[in-house]
Amino acid sequence: MTSEELAFSDAIALGELIAKRRISSVELTKLYLSRLEKYGAAYGAVVTILHDRALREARAADKELASGRVRGPLHGVPYGVKDLLAAVGAPTTWGAAPYRNQVFHFDATVVKKLKEAGAVLCAKLAMVELAGGFGYNDADASFTGPGRTPWNRNYWSGGSSSGPGASVAAGLVGFAIGSETNGSIMVPAAFCGVSGLRPTYGRVSRHGAMALMWTSDKLGPMCRSARDAQAVLKAISGHDPNDPTSRTEPFPNVRGRKPKIAIVKNATAKTMPAIAKNFNASVQVLSSFCDVVTGVTLPKGPYGAVFGAIFNGECASAFRDLIESGRSRELQSVDDRIGGYQVYGSLAVDYVDGMRRRAILNEALTRAMAPYDAIVYPTLPTVAYPVGIPFDKAYPDKYSGEIEMGSPGNLAGLPSVSVPNGFGEHGLPTGLALMGRAWGEFQITQIAKAYQARTRFHLQHPALHVE
């Protein structure tokens, strides 16, 4: 196996190689550290490489293995985290210049859990500043520069988990942890052609993570396969006393019957032609092992408005100190420099009304989804946006740019997975999304795994360039 083949293997395969002593964790860690050094900056993917910590953890993993202890499928596998997670040994910058020297002397719960699983932390990965909280409108919205998709450096990697998406796609880590408030795992998963899993709200502790919107922030895996996403989620999930919203819940699965999936009406009405073509082909594949119901309509919103009203209040509160300090001016994106003031000026009554409306919408959506294991849709209506052009000018008029299912799913805290399902304009990857019922992550990843067993899109990887 070449080093290139190793670098692009999925985490489960890497864990098996380590367990069988075909490669040591130290060797694999050194490979990924060198790739992070070589390619990380070219894709705006990395903030801090943790050489010492990574090698220390890798040696410990190898030592345990030598003594006969294997902690699980991620034992010895190198990974990276979005730089909004606290980790000892590096600053936690939140992607934003005002916080570039911020240091926490503890590990986030997710990092602790992955250490317990034997995984090796290699890097703090780039992200859109403040996870996009202040309303950026172009790719250059991080103090580390624009994130770029490894499939074409002239195009954005997506955000706000830009570094996790690009690093996984470029084979710079075995897997990564991203976060999503509304699209921040799903968007880079689609734009980078990786398998991203947004868990149910509460499945994973956020202790040690930057808060953006308490009632919607979630942490989840970004991987090179759906089976990886399932394994990583299992390792990081569960109740944590430090995050009262976190819960230990079972992972119900689809067994002994065909999964039942729903295709929403007009799913491809506002998509690029290649997105529609790939989606229709994906539905054909899904039809071979799922019962498919087409033309499904979900309860009417206004989801976007409700999400926005709640978001504004929580974001302004989370970053009140930054906003009132006037240090927004240090942010990279010109939109972000004033975005904090825009949310700061929102009304409390709108926030409360948003939370009242949310209860009604969530109840209706839960009822509508009850008959299905998954709602299936194109992750995004377009391929990645070009770097250097405002998002709203990238594909003007023709495509909405909206994530049609983003606000409904995130308002209700529902899980969703995005897997690569082909390529579109400019040779860029496209994504297929499956949104599940609450706590149904294994149901949707089981379907995604079966899809990946019948396709090869997740096995393709980009030819990389150095700056």
Place this chain on the structure above:
Amino acid sequence: MSTRKQFLAAAASVPLLAAAPPSPPPGAAAPAATPTPAPNKHQISQAAKALAAQMRQFDAALTDKQLEDIASGIDYNLRVGNRVNPQGTALKNWDEPVTVFEVPA
């Protein structure tokens, strides 16, 4: 909570119940954690302009253009609020908020 809601719902005068609110236009109140369409060109309200002017207390170096953009964003958010509960008619008195948000088992 459901008991109180049921009681109040039953007690309410049905003819006074409002119709469902209209759906927002595409791109409305887009989430800020993902790329967002710019607010439409719109007459900025005096309230939004007044709120925006207050932001100079935090950064005296904000330019007039930036203040105008802030006012535009505040105005947009106020209109988003109107879509959540148009003219106070969509939500009913007894519709309680998700105060502690949890996804039920």
